[in-house]
Amino acid sequence: MSDLKELYQDTILDHNKNPRNFHKMPDATLSLEGYNPLCGDHLFLYVKLDNDVITDVSFEGSGCAISKSSASLMTTVLKGKRVDEAISLFEKFHDLITSPMDKQPNTDGLGKLAVFSGVREFPARIKCAGLAWHTLKSALEGDQRTISTEQ
Amino acid sequence: MTAVVPQVDQPVFLDVDSVREDFPILKEHVHGKPLIYFDNGATSQKPIPVIEAMHRYYLQENSNIHRGVHLLSTQATIAYEQARSKVKSFINAGSENEVVFVRGTTEAINLVAQTYGRQNVKSGDEIILTAMEHHSNIVPWQLLAKQNGATIKVVPMTDQGELIIDEYEKMFTPRTRLVAVVHVSNSLGTVNPVHHMVEIAHRHGVPVLVDGAQAVQHMPVDMRAMQCDFYAFSAHKMYGPTGVGILYGREELLQDMPPYQGGGDMIRSVSFEETTFNELPYKFEAGTPNISGGIAFDATIDYVNQIGMHRIMAYENALMRYATESLLNIPGLRIIGTAKTKASVISFVLDGVHPHDVGTFLDLEGIAIRTGHHCTQPVMTFFGIPATSRVSLALYNKKEEIDVLVEALHKVRKTFG
Numbered sequence: 186m187s188d189l190k191e192l193y194q195d196t197i198l199d200h201n202k203n204p205r206n207f208h209k210m211p212d213a214t215l216s217l218e219g220y221n222p223l224c225g226d227h228l229f230l231y232v233k234l235d236n237d238v239i240t241d242v243s244f245e246g247s248g249c250a251i252s253k254s255s256a257s258l259m260t261t262v263l264k265g266k267r268v269d270e271a272i273s274l275f276e277k278f279h280d281l282i283t284s285p286m287d288k289q290p291n292t293d294g295l296g297k298l299a300v301f302s303g304v305r306e307f308p309a310r311i312k313c314a315g316l317a318w319h320t321l322k323s324a325l326e327g328d329q330r331t332i333s334t335e336q
Numbered sequence: 337m338t339a340v341v342p343q344v345d346q347p348v349f350l351d352v353d354s355v356r357e358d359f360p361i362l363k364e365h366v367h368g369k370p371l372i373y374f375d376n377g378a379t380s381q382k383p384i385p386v387i388e389a390m391h392r393y394y395l396q397e398n399s400n401i402h403r404g405v406h407l408l409s410t411q412a413t414i415a416y417e418q419a420r421s422k423v424k425s426f427i428n429a430g431s432e433n434e435v436v437f438v439r440g441t442t443e444a445i446n447l448v449a450q451t452y453g454r455q456n457v458k459s460g461d462e463i464i465l466t467a468m469e470h471h472s473n474i475v476p477w478q479l480l481a482k483q484n485g486a487t488i489k490v491v492p493m494t495d496q497g498e499l500i501i502d503e504y505e506k507m508f509t510p511r512t513r514l515v516a517v518v519h520v521s522n523s524l525g526t527v528n529p530v531h532h533m534v535e536i537a538h539r540h541g542v543p544v545l546v547d548g549a550q551a552v553q554h555m556p557v558d559m560r561a562m563q564c565d566f567y568a569f570s571a572h573k574m575y576g577p578t579g580v581g582i583l584y585g586r587e588e589l590l591q592d593m594p595p596y597q598g599g600g601d602m603i604r605s606v607s608f609e610e611t612t613f614n615e616l617p618y619k620f621e622a623g624t625p626n627i628s629g630g631i632a633f634d635a636t637i638d639y640v641n642q643i644g645m646h647r648i649m650a651y652e653n654a655l656m657r658y659a660t661e662s663l664l665n666i667p668g669l670r671i672i673g674t675a676k677t678k679a680s681v682i683s684f685v686l687d688g689v690h691p692h693d694v695g696t697f698l699d700l701e702g703i704a705i706r707t708g709h710h711c712t713q714p715v716m717t718f719f720g721i722p723a724t725s726r727v728s729l730a731l732y733n734k735k736e737e738i739d740v741l742v743e744a745l746h747k748v749r750k751t752f753g
């Protein structure tokens with residue numbers, strides 16, 4: 186039975202209330218806007234790159250607790266990662282939140298991002314958790330458009 | 337007694353517990369909690385007589401209409417046409433010719449845009465909409481405006497969510513061809529003064545389409561009193577089946593409009609050289625319609641009439657007052673849409689908590705509400721918010737459910753606050 190604590194874990198509530206790296210970055214290498222029209226989640230992601238390595242990440246915007254805490258947690262795990270490592274993390278995270286309910290969620294290599302494993306029980310919220318990550322992936326892959334979770 | 341006593345509103349009584357017995361789904365559990373259904377603006381639940389009418393049709397009566405000589409087809413045709421008469425009386429239309437069966441409000445509006453609109457709205461002409469329209473009363477007009485080079489003007493509203501009628505009045509020009517206005521706003525609850533707005537438009541010789549999707553289930557509507565030219569609504573929001581809706585159109589206008597879709601039923605005779613179209617209302621009803629839905633809609637109107645629209649309205653208004661007062665006791669809760677005359681809808685935002693989180697939290701408590709922009713993005717933009725949480729009431733909701741909601745919202749604040 187899905188319950189509240191499974192979705193809104195304390196870490197999520199904490200990052201929602203006190204988002205980390207929550208500011209503009211004027212000297213960012215990449216910046217991109219992410220938008221989820223269904224619930225109006227709207228964020229701006231900033232990434233600083235040194236060659237192939239992410240040296241800083243921040244974000245701004247407004248959204249629900251799931252999208253905001255997901256963006257916040259994401260920014261805390263990316264510093265020092267190579268672009269290909271970040272993309273592979275995106276894929277693992279994506280698999281985690283979209284994995285079928287009849288399988289154990291695979292949290293290998295996800296560390297504290299595993300707190301989002303409860304999201305898969307709430308199909309309406311998967312897009313919220315994925316917004317920051319989709320925006321990141323598009324930014325790293327050089328996409329200049331606003332990223333919308335509604336294709 | 338000869339003294340003239342002013343008419344006082346009789347207190348009306350609605351036995352909500354017995355009404356609830358008619359809606360078996362209300363006994364369901366969601367996430368282990370008893371279902372509390374406050375998403376009636378999206379679609380209402382259906383009472384047993386409506387479900388049974390549909391069931392019976394497929395079990396015993398199924399047949400196509402308007403084409404067979406055999407008994408079942410004749411009976412199905414009679415039943416379907418009886419539903420049309422029922423709708424005619426329900427909205428007090430002038431005749432059955434003015435009642436066109438469609439899929440829903442959306443299709444009704446698109447029909448008018450692509451027939452009446454295509455024919456009468458030309459390059460440089462103007463269409464008046466309002467700031468609180470549902471996307472389905474915006475987009476069809478934008479499509480038309482693009483096709484024919486017309487412009488759209490928007491009646492502004494106040495911070496309470498009331499249309500500014502003085503501004504509306506000033507918008508008419510010799511190029512104004514149509515007004516399209518929502519009767520009851522699905523995101524604000526505002527009941528618009530449509531009678532008055534029709535009167536103003538007619539003074540300028542301009543016809544009016546009224547979107548009644550959120551009105552017909554909450555108040556009596558009377559086409560001959562309102563004098564609007566088109567009125568659109570959906571059965572599924574008034575305790576009826578999905579996939580059935582009504583376009584009411586004034587007969588003189590319908591008469592001159594070109595058909596919407598081509599096919600069977602809408603023709604009188606067809607050759608490869610020429611086709612003559614069927615009479616009203618069949619001209620607008622190409623192909624096999626939602627027969628079971630039409631027949632179930634007949635049962636829907638019987639059900640609503642048997643309770644009585646005035647009784648429903650009085651009950652819901654009292655419940656709405658209770659809900660509004662209870663919700664306003666929650667610290668940090670702000671109601672979006674505070675018009676003087678409202679029906680059913682209470683949209684709100686809670687300080688520091690995103691509506692989407694409110695929605696999921698309440699869902700886990702068994703409470704179904706709608707969160708988001710409610711297909712009225714311009715309304716959200718106007719109020720500078722991404723979304724609201726919306727409670728929309730129906731005749732089977734009760735005070736005890738409001739109390740559970742209020743308690744849950746206190747918990748929401750504690751969790752996210």
Ligand SMILES: Cc1ncc(COP(=O)(O)O)c(C=O)c1O
Nearest residue numbers: 440441442470472522547549570
């Ligand atoms: C005011 C209003 N207009 C139009 C519609 C569209 O109705 P339907 O989806 O039944 O066509 C709705 C339904 O959400 C509505 O609330």
